[in-house]
Amino acid sequence: xxxxxxxxxxxxxxxxxxxxxxxxxxxxxxxxxxxxxxxxxxxxxxxxxxxxxxxxxxxxxxxxxxxxxxxxxxxxxxxxxxxxxxxxxxxxxxxxxxxxxxxxxxxxxxxxxxxxxxxxxxxxxxxxxxxxxxxxxxxxxxxxxxxxxxxxxxxxxxxxxxxxxxxxxxxxxxxxxxxxxxxxxxxxxxxxxxxxxxxxxxxxxxxxxxxxxxxxxxxxxxxxxxxxxxxxxxxxxxxxxxxxxxxxxxxxxxxxxxxxxxx
Amino acid sequence: xxxxxxxxxxxxxxxxxxxxxxxxxxxxxxxxxxxxxxxxxxxxxxxxxxxxxxxxxxxxxxxxxxxxxxxxxxxxxxxxxxxxxxxxxxxxxxxxxxxxxxxxxxxxxxxxxxxxxxxxxxxxxxxxxxxxxxxxxxxxxxxxxxxxxxxxxxxxxxxxxxxxxxxxxxxxxxxxxxxxxxxxxxxxxxxxxxxxxxxxxxxxxxxxxxxxxxxxxxxxxxxxxxxxxxxxxxxxxxxxxxxxxxxxxxxxxxxxxxxxxxxxxxxxxxxxxxxxxxxxxxxxxxxxxxxxxxxxxxxxxx
Ligand SMILES: Nc1ncnc2c1ncn2[C@@H]1O[C@H](COP(=O)(O)OP(=O)(O)OP(=O)(O)O)[C@@H](O)[C@H]1O
Ligand SMILES: [Mg+2]
Numbered sequence: 001x002x003x004x005x006x007x008x009x010x011x012x013x014x015x016x017x018x019x020x021x022x023x024x025x026x027x028x029x030x031x032x033x034x035x036x037x038x039x040x041x042x043x044x045x046x047x048x049x050x051x052x053x054x055x056x057x058x059x060x061x062x063x064x065x066x067x068x069x070x071x072x073x074x075x076x077x078x079x080x081x082x083x084x085x086x087x088x089x090x091x092x093x094x095x096x097x098x099x100x101x102x103x104x105x106x107x108x109x110x111x112x113x114x115x116x117x118x119x120x121x122x123x124x125x126x127x128x129x130x131x132x133x134x135x136x137x138x139x140x141x142x143x144x145x146x147x148x149x150x151x152x153x154x155x156x157x158x159x160x161x162x163x164x165x166x167x168x169x170x171x172x173x174x175x176x177x178x179x180x181x182x183x184x185x186x187x188x189x190x191x192x193x194x195x196x197x198x199x200x201x202x203x204x205x206x207x208x209x210x211x212x213x214x215x216x217x218x219x220x221x222x223x224x225x226x227x228x229x230x231x232x233x234x235x236x237x238x239x240x241x242x243x244x245x246x247x248x249x250x251x252x253x254x255x256x257x258x259x260x261x262x263x
Numbered sequence: 264x265x266x267x268x269x270x271x272x273x274x275x276x277x278x279x280x281x282x283x284x285x286x287x288x289x290x291x292x293x294x295x296x297x298x299x300x301x302x303x304x305x306x307x308x309x310x311x312x313x314x315x316x317x318x319x320x321x322x323x324x325x326x327x328x329x330x331x332x333x334x335x336x337x338x339x340x341x342x343x344x345x346x347x348x349x350x351x352x353x354x355x356x357x358x359x360x361x362x363x364x365x366x367x368x369x370x371x372x373x374x375x376x377x378x379x380x381x382x383x384x385x386x387x388x389x390x391x392x393x394x395x396x397x398x399x400x401x402x403x404x405x406x407x408x409x410x411x412x413x414x415x416x417x418x419x420x421x422x423x424x425x426x427x428x429x430x431x432x433x434x435x436x437x438x439x440x441x442x443x444x445x446x447x448x449x450x451x452x453x454x455x456x457x458x459x460x461x462x463x464x465x466x467x468x469x470x471x472x473x474x475x476x477x478x479x480x481x482x483x484x485x486x487x488x489x490x491x492x493x494x495x496x497x498x499x500x501x502x503x504x505x506x507x508x509x510x511x512x513x514x515x516x517x518x519x520x521x522x523x524x525x526x527x528x529x530x531x532x533x534x535x536x537x538x539x540x541x542x543x544x545x546x547x548x549x550x551x552x553x554x555x556x557x558x559x560x561x562x563x564x565x
Contacts, residue, residue: 019365023353103350104366105313106338106341107367107414108335262317
């Protein structure tokens with residue numbers, strides 16, 4: 001597989017970000033509802049319904065309610081969803097159906113800047129969701145401060161990782177229906193098996209090993225560790241994993257998109 | 264120095280050669296036409312001009328700048344109206360213009376002023392706050408054109424700007440394009456309307472299968488290659504065919520119709536009508552369409 005070298009990238013990528021931001025702002029009343037209400041639904045379902053069965057349990061020497069255990073994971077999942085769905089369905093529509101990138105290529109922007117703008121926007125959506133959800137969850141006293149403030153940079157880092165992952169899918173799928181495949185094979189398993197709803201230690205050894213390969217596992221570990229003040233040395237490794245993941249996948253995503261669009 | 268210099272431009276998609284060594288130059292202030300049947304390679308040529316499609320070979324210079332070295336600078340000085348609509352459906356008519364200006368780093372206040380001028384110019388002011396989704400095809404085309412002018416380009420590249428427009432809108436656009444030309448803006452235009460090319464283009468090329476068939480001023484080309492006028496004879500009988508065989512002129516049979524291409528004057532026409540009667544004969548000036556069909560044939564393209 002031969003990939004083109006990257007063209008120089010300038011501040012102009014922010015123009016693409018700005019376009020998406022302004023449209024988001026126009027519809028903010030609708031856009032704000034899901035991240036605000038979603039945690040309420042989960043807290044209701046798990047906190048009231050499921051917690052009765054699960055009760056409290058011990059994690060790293062602390063006794064936690066089940067609601068408190070899953071609250072950070074909800075934010076991590078939102079980080080994944082917001083970035084991934086932005087750079088898959090939404091970017092695909094802009095690229096393929098709305099010909100937005102075609103129009104932008106006739107301006108001083110180059111394709112690298114357009115794609116980077118989309119990726120940054122995907123990460124921004126993760127950040128917005130994190131702020132809204134995190135704020136709502138904090139009202140219930142489920143997060144510990146100041147550690148929970150680390151969710152802000154984590155949202156951006158995690159957002160970039162999943163935005164890049166989504167964009168790679170966009171560069172490779174033949175049509176918009178095909179996104180079902182990476183969702184079924186990647187996103188849904190991560191949602192379930194990344195230490196989100198139960199500690200990884202509950203899994204058999206081989207599955208724990210597999211889970212360590214998933215980016216969401218590391219994002220959940222970082223978000224939970226920070227938001228609940230459950231610090232551990234393993235968090236440094238998780239941080240390193242996400243940094244390397246982003247450093248590799250971001251340029252790859254841009255290159256694959258350039259290859260897809262320019263021919 | 265020409266505004267646009269295209270040199271031996273070439274592009275293949277697999278085994279299909281879409282553009283096969285095209286060379287032409289557009290001078291400042293000129294309206295230059297790029298004509299050709301479906302699939303001739305017009306859009307592919309245009310896309311190479313703004314770096315959308317990488318070319319396989321050839322040299323491209325705009326404003327004397329090489330496209331490989333100064334693409335960004337070149338793109339800030341051109342306006343492109345693509346063949347397919349690429350308006351932003353999430354934005355209003357006015358926002359489409361103001362938002363687009365941002366990509367050229369035009370300050371907000373200047374952009375807004377420019378947008379209002381363009382809305383006025385293209386008679387879109389009353390639709391300024393409408394969503395693009397609800398616009399008719401013709402209004403969208405007009406907005407595409409307005410958007411191509413948002414950066415006050417020195418060269419506008421228009422890929423079939425009037426396809427799908429009603430006669431009123433087309434007339435309006437012709438008038439606007441003429442006004443742009445008066446302002447000294449250079450125009451590169453593709454169209455399937457020969458009348459449009461005849462009216463607007465100072466010079467043009469006709470391409471087919473990615474190659475240039477002919478280049479020049481439309482009226483002159485028609486005169487040289489087709490003749491002065493065309494005599495159309497409906498339902499010709501054997502007698503007419505017999506007479507025509509003796510004359511020195513090009514005759515084309517189209518089903519039940521006969522086209523006789525007349526070189527100069529009506530001398531032959533008078534002689535023919537005297538012998539045949541004028542009942543089924545129509546004399547009309549030769550047109551660019553005649554030339555186009557002569558050069559590219561009458562078969563449909565797949
Ligand atoms: N991305 C592509 N991949 C493969 N083939 C292509 C691609 N783009 C264009 N072609 C082919 O190249 C040829 C030239 O296409 P082009 O769009 O330049 O024609 P055109 O002159 O603009 O035609 P039209 O008048 O229909 O717009 C066609 O045969 C077309 O199918
Ligand atoms: Mg075309």
